[in-house]
Amino acid sequence: MARLNHAYAVADESTFEQLVNDLYIEREHSLRTGLAKLSQALADALAKFQLDSRIAALAAKDIPDARLRLDHVLKMTEDATHRTLDLIEQTAPIAESTANDARILASTLDDRSHNDIRRFLGDVQGSTERMRANLTEVMLAQGFQDLTGQILNGIRTLIVEVESVLDELAKISGVEIRPPRIEAGTLHGPTVPGVSTNTVVNQDDVDDLIAGLGI
């Protein structure tokens, strides 16, 4: 600093410039050292929290798989609900017309005769009307698909957010993706399109496979 002051005082321009330049280089060096220390600390932290291949695998495979699984659950419940509603729509008019036919037939019978038949027709009318009412309740119970679907959609949004965070972390840690080790005896549950691999498609596939094994 004293040398810098002196060079300034005596107007020694070249020495002054040289000294300022030295100062700049020294400062840049310490900055670089600081950055290197910081990035090393970050790498250590990442390693410490095991942001290794497991995180990368989570980001690249497990989380997108979870998203696909949820989508599949939503689709399955939606399909099953529509199928149930199809059957309710087909069955309700049968119950309705049976109740109606029983009522009409009963009204044509002589009051003093056919007591058994009239009682039977009354029962038919009552039970088919109860069937009709129960079908309405079954229909409304299908509203579960909307409610569970909304909850699944919420979880799906969360998963998409976690996926993007993990993806960033995996990029920062720069590690290779290693698929998780699957323990022998692990069960995989229902087939999920786009996720499950090496699965049979239907019972025919199972039968073919079994037959192929000589059973």
Next chain:
Amino acid sequence: MASSIRFLVVDDFSTMRRIIKNFLTDLGYTNVAEADDGKTALPVLKSGVVDFLITDWNMPGMPGLELLKEVRGDPAMKKLPVLLVTAEAKREQIVEAAQAGVNGYVVKPFTAQTLKEKIDKILASQAAG
């Protein structure tokens, strides 16, 4: 008279739209249109062919409450009966919907009895008013 009422059922879940539509048919209301969110419902409503709006709240695009506010903000639809059928069950949300001018509020899951009662009540007050 009852069967001539034109309903619009708005819900992003096709299963719920179908349930409400079937239920309305059981009650004798056979003129039922559907929309999957507020955005698709609004042009139908503006065309003036709807007498009664049944809408969900939580929908992508335009949620039910926003649709309700649009309806109430339009002089032609200011008095359109609107029934919210939703899973949203927080008191402050119900208050918010009431302040926005909803005519009835049904929380999912609902029973046939509840839905019928709310529809009947709204129609009765419309007829009286």
